[in-house]
Amino acid sequence: MGHGGEGRRPHAHDGELGEAVARAQQGDETAFTVAYRIVHPGLLGYVRGIVGEDAEDVASDAWLEIARDLGRFHGDGAGFRGWTATIARHRALDHLRRQRSRPRTSAFEADLHDLPGPLSTPEQAMESLSTERAIRLVRSLPRDQAEAVLLRVVVGLDGPSAARVLGKRPGAVRTAAHRGLKRLARQFTERGEQPGVTDDGSGTQEQSG
Numbered sequence: 001m002g003h004g005g006e007g008r009r010p011h012a013h014d015g016e017l018g019e020a021v022a023r024a025q026q027g028d029e030t031a032f033t034v035a036y037r038i039v040h041p042g043l044l045g046y047v048r049g050i051v052g053e054d055a056e057d058v059a060s061d062a063w064l065e066i067a068r069d070l071g072r073f074h075g076d077g078a079g080f081r082g083w084t085a086t087i088a089r090h091r092a093l094d095h096l097r098r099q100r101s102r103p104r105t106s107a108f109e110a111d112l113h114d115l116p117g118p119l120s121t122p123e124q125a126m127e128s129l130s131t132e133r134a135i136r137l138v139r140s141l142p143r144d145q146a147e148a149v150l151l152r153v154v155v156g157l158d159g160p161s162a163a164r165v166l167g168k169r170p171g172a173v174r175t176a177a178h179r180g181l182k183r184l185a186r187q188f189t190e191r192g193e194q195p196g197v198t199d200d201g202s203g204t205q206e207q208s209g
Helices: 014-024 029-068 077-099 108-112 122-127 132-138 143-155 159-166 170-190
Strands: none
Touching: 014 029, 014 077, 029 077, 029 132, 029 143, 077 143, 077 159, 132 143, 132 170, 143 159, 143 170, 159 170
């Protein structure tokens, strides 16, 4: 079930997405394709952050469920992002339970050297999370921090929406996301890859909001 929610930061395509979902619910297959193209990249990145190399298969299963249950959704474009993320998360966790262990990526050290630009603040770290390698780095974080970062940054949800997906309080999700970003920034600086970090601690300054 989708929810409207308050305090959302509008996503660039949320208006278009909401219109496409409404048309898709009326049977417009082309509109569903539009919604898929808008949502899928972020959704796939989120799933990849949970299950790793099996993300494509898990995301496909999630989209089958999304298509099947589309008529049950009520909400706008931003709400649709949250709704699809919830479905994808359930499928991803089911996948991990079947495997009985969480796949981990071991090539974190090499990946760090391929990340672009100085990440002197958590905000700048957020801007680097568009590549698959960066998402693999996020997987080195504790689960709660990794999921919070992925939902806020990759999927594009605000705090309350991400909290609904995770079944937690918005403040807890916001804190987990900030801690995760700070931890990533600290990893970067410890390897001497980020000359832009200053000695006054600005590289790990936590932001509010």
